[in-house]
Amino acid sequence: MRSILTVYRKELTDHFSSNKFLVLLALIYIAGLSSTYVALQNIRESASGLGKYVFLYLFTTGGDVLPSFITFISFFIPIIGIIFGFDAINSEKNSGNLSRLLSQPIYRDSVINGKFLAGITTLSIIIASIVFIISGIGLFSIGVPPTSEEILRIFFFIFICIFYGGFWMGLSILFSVIMEKTAASILTAIAIWIFLMFFLPIIANAIANGIAPLENASVADQIRNFNIGQGILRISPSTLFAESIAILLVPTARLFQPTLLNIVQTPPQNPLSLGQSLIQVWPQLVVIVALAIICFAISYIIFMRQEIRST
Amino acid sequence: MEIIKRKLPVFFIILSLTLSIILMVPAALFAQEEETTEEEIVEPEPEPEELIFDTKLPKIQAKEGETFSFNFDVAYKPGDEPFGIEEGKSEKTFDITVDYPTGWIAAVASGSTEAPAINLKFNSTESLRLVAIPLITQQPGEYDFKVTFNSAVEGDTLEGSIEFTAVAPPTYEINLTTKTGMLSTELTSGKDNHYKLIVTNNSSTSVENISLSSTEPEGWQVSFDKDKIESMEADEKIEIDVTINPPEKTIAGDYMLTFGASSENSNDSFDLRVTVETPTIWGIVGIGIIVVVIIGVAVIFARLGRR
Amino acid sequence: MSEDNNIIIAKDLSKKYNEHLVVDNLNLAIKKGEIFGLLGPNGAGKSTFILMAMGLTEPSSGSINVAGFNSTRQPLEVKRITGYLPEKVGFYEDMSAKGNLTYTAELNNIPYREIPKKVDEVLEIVTLTKNKNQLVKTLSKGMKQRLGIADVLIKDPRLVFFDEPTEGLDLKVANQILQTILDLNKQKNITFLLSSHQLNLMQKVCPRVGILSRGKLIGEGTVENLGRNLFGGGKYRIELELEKVTDGLIEKLKKLDKVVNINKVDNQLQVICDKDIRQDISRLIAAEDILMTRMDMKQDALEEIYLKYFKEE
Known part of the structure; x- marks a missing residue:
């Protein structure tokens, strides 16, 4: 156990000393603070019409120029995950540290476990700190403390973010195990991210329009079109993540709504209880957690079976 | 009905005048003819x-x-x-x-x-x-x-x-405005905020039974020190003290309140833009959270960073 | 098992990478407290042998024991007492020398209180005390190699595997490293297994060597004995180039003291003997009135072995 802790602490120190950490932290803080500023403007302007869950609007409200915090965060989490995972194993191999490390009396999995945990901790610190800072600012300027349900929702949100980041980190660690070169592993991970983020929606749209064209379509066909598109998009963990956090942070949201992220404009509906919201996105949550675990497990197994070669 | 009642006498006058003219013209013509015939007999009145x-x-x-x-x-x-x-x-x-x-x-x-x-x-x-x-x-x-x-x-x-x-006719006009004349104010949520309104009777006569009303966001409490004015002389001014209590959990921001004064013959209203300020306690808690988080991150940096 | 004397015992050890036999049925025993040189060209299977001994790679067949522990099944026990310095030793470049050693110490479960003292101690041994707080990326190659030694010393090993200890170092630095190895062997009674293809350097420190070629151990023993075994005995080889070679001369040479064998190729003679008898030979040839154009003596049996076995590969 101590060896995991030792590797963990060393890796954590590495992350916190690295420039990439500082850059990411700064980026996320800037994004978070500016989106909060916009959200606060909107909240203050339409303060009377916001209903019960005002606090959550801090995270879900965007403006014309800046998107909301959850949009930012769904963009940044994969990047954090990839950046803190892509060189986990192959850089150790290339620098010649791995065989020296493994010749110490530690189990081999201590290395990969310690690294994964350190990455997850770093990710958690980044996300939790900005969420808490935003909450502080919100409390300061809205003047309404969040309800206990809102607090629970925010904590769930942080957990989902961490698991989602864990998925990307697991994936990039997997590439760092399989691929010798760090450049190859980061490029592969980023290629997958770009595909899921930008190309899959285009493909899903094209397929949906091919099967159920929107021109002169009946309502049933429009719904069919939406369902096909969304069905394809759900291959992507980013879609699952977007759906889960939208449902979690917007108590009034229902899954079947074409525009999930732009909440303030949609007509108000009765808010769901936390349990109901969770039930709606339960499959999404399970898949995200499972994907994170599977990705890490595969890299774990491959790493444990990998031959240590002399050169 | 009132108009018709008032105009009826006028109507009659006009009617009778016209009738008399219509009746008198032929009569006059007759009379003239008669006069010419009877002129020689009777010295005509000049x-x-x-x-x-x-x-x-x-x-x-x-x-x-x-x-x-x-x-x-x-x-x-x-x-x-x-x-x-x-x-x-x-x-x-x-x-x-x-x-x-x-x-x-x-x-x-x-x-x-x-x-x-x-x-x-x-x-x-x-x-x-x-x-x-x-x-x-x-x-x-x-x-x-x-x-x-x-x-x-x-x-x-x-x-x-x-x-x-x-x-x-008698005019009726009552005016309602704020004492300061500003149509916006700042309030703190969760406590009674006092605010002065002025009712002015600009009618040409006295006005009775003026009632004051307000429209406020849900959950707000607005009360007047007197929500009814029995009687006001012309040009009289009355100061009303209004107590606005936004609920504890009001989001800081801008709200619209409408105040109205109405009597039988006249009414007036205006919109007051209310900016709710955060109660200090939550401000302090908010800043506290931010400070704790920043210190936390700084401590992690100091303990783990190798700079 | 003669555990009392041997620290490494390999039995019928084989390793295949993708059907390619890297280590072929190796049997080897290394004694406690010795400096053993595992010699062979690159790709002979030296590193693979070390990796199997450390338990980092599983043998395809056979077994290897280190200090009585099966390396495959009890790798942690082996690693606890065994230091390994890979050929390309790597350190965390952005950490100081001290930081790297501290990390190793922590991984070896050394109590936190004792770590700073231990680090200072091993840095003292490799004379890097001055560079303690320097980042590794600022250290020279020789310094890094010394830091590597310090790194394995942290765990107070009983056995150290040193893969290519002098590779890429200039002669002076290489000699310093070898001297350190000798000192450690003497002072701390650490067994060393040095793997190298630089035979001439190894010869200075390794009383006993094993020669590995294409995964096979083709010779094992002291350098003297190896030479003897490989070339029919004799510690020295004296090569003569003569005007003519007569049978009488060969007979007379054979009768000289300590001569083991004589080989004849045209007018060249190779005298294998156990003693430097060049004076006797020249006297004899002069007496025979034969003109001698050249006489060399070679003691370096390893070099010969190298030439014989590795150059042709």
Whole structure:
């Protein structure tokens, strides 16, 4: 156990000393603070019409120029995950540290476990700190403390973010195990991210329009079109993540709504209880957690079976 | 109904006048024919020189501040021996004087020109107008105007006049505004915020039973120190103390409150833009959280970073 | 099992990478407290042998024991007492020398209180005390190699595997490293297994060597004995180039003291002997009145072995 802790602490120190950490932290803080500023403007302007869950609007409200915090965060989490995972194993191999490390009396999995945990901790610190800072600012300027349900929702949100980041980190660690070169592993991970983020929606749209064209379509066909598109998009963990956090942070949201992220404009509906919201996105949550675990497990197994070669 | 009631007498007058004219014209013609036949027998009364005034609406009512306009016709009959008219002339000059009550200004106009004097042709009817302008808000009541035509010929005593009545109805106007005149204010949630409103009775008369009302966002408590004013004299001002209590959990931001005062005849309202400030306690807690998080991250940096 | 004397015992050890036999049925025993040189060209299977001994790679067949522990099944026990210095030793370049050593110490479960003292101690041994707080990326290659030694010393090993200890170092630095190895062997009684293809350097420190070629151990023993075994005995080889070679001369040479064997190729003679008898030979040849154009003596049996076995590969 101590060896995991030792590797963990060393890796954590590495992350916190690295420039990439500082850059990411700064980026996320800037994004978070500016989106909060916009959200606060909107909240203050339409303060009377916001209903019960005002606090959550801090995270879900965007403006014309800046998107909301959850949009930012769904963009940044994969990047954090990839950046803190892509060189986990192959850089150790290339620098010649791995065989020296493994010749110490530690189990081999201590290395990969310690690294994964350190990455997850770093990710958690980044996300939790900005969420808490935003909450502080919100409390300061809205003047309404969040309800206990809102607090629970925010904590769930942080957990989902961490698991989602864990998925990307697991994936990039997997590439760092399989691929010798760090450049190859980061490029592969980023290629997958770009595909899921930008190309899959285009493909899903094209397929949906091919099967159920929107021109002169009946309502049933429009719904069919939406369902096909969304069905394809759900291959992507980013879609699952977007759906889960939208449902979690917007108590009034229902899954079947074409525009999930732009909440303030949609007509108000009765808010769901936390349990109901969770039930709606339960499959999404399970898949995200499972994907994170599977990705890490595969890299774990491959790493444990990998031959240590002399050169 | 009220209008018809008021206008009925006027109507009757007009009706009877028209009827009498219609009836009198043939009668007069008859009479003339008879006269010519009976002239030799009876020394005819000499036709007197006279001014004949006629109006359809001798009494009118107008809204406050509006100009009153009375139309009337005047006809000059020279009679058999018009005084002081040179041979060959067929008109006579009259000076026009208008008597009007204080607080008014009035003049006779023909078309759009003011006419202090007028030439009246023999036996023709001139349409004129008396224009009366209230200079101040008039107390409700009746105001009499008298237009007098005096012969401008020296020594002539020919004179005719017509009287008009302007009816100024009572006006009702109450005004509601803030004491400061600003239509926005800042409040703190979760406590009683006092705010002063002013009700002014700008009516021409006293107003009874003014009730105050407010429209506020859900959950807000707004109360007046008196939500009913029994009676207010004209031009009286009353200060109202209003207590606004936004609920504890009000989001800091801008809200619209509407205040209204209404009586039977008049009402007024205005929108007050309220900016709710955060109660200090949550501000402190918020800053506390931010400070703790930043210190936390800094400590992690200091303990783990290798810089 | 003669555990008392041997610290490494390999039995029928084989390793295949994708059907390619890297270590072929190796049997080897290394004694406690010795400096053993595992010699062979690159790709002979030296590193693979070390990896199997450390338990980092599983043998395809056979077994290897280190200090009585089966390396495959009890790798942690082996690693606890065994230091390994890979050929390309790597350190965390952005950490100081001290930081790297501290990390190793922590991984070896050394109590936190004792770590700073231990680090200072091993840095003292490799004379890097001055460079303690320097980042590794600022250290020279020789310094890094010394830091590597310090790194394995942290755990107070009983056995150290040193893969290519002098590779890429200039002669002076290489000699310093070898001297350190000798000192450590003497002072701390650490067994060393040095793997190298630089035979001439190894020869200075390794009393006993094993020669590995294409996964096979083709010779094992002291350098003297190896030479003897490989070339029919004799510690020295004296090569002569003569005007002519007569049978009488060969007979006379054979009768000289300590001569083991004589090989003849045209007018060249190779005299294998156990003693430097060049004076005797020249005297004899002069007496025979034969003109001698050249006489060399070679003691370096390893070099010969190298030439014989590795150059042709």
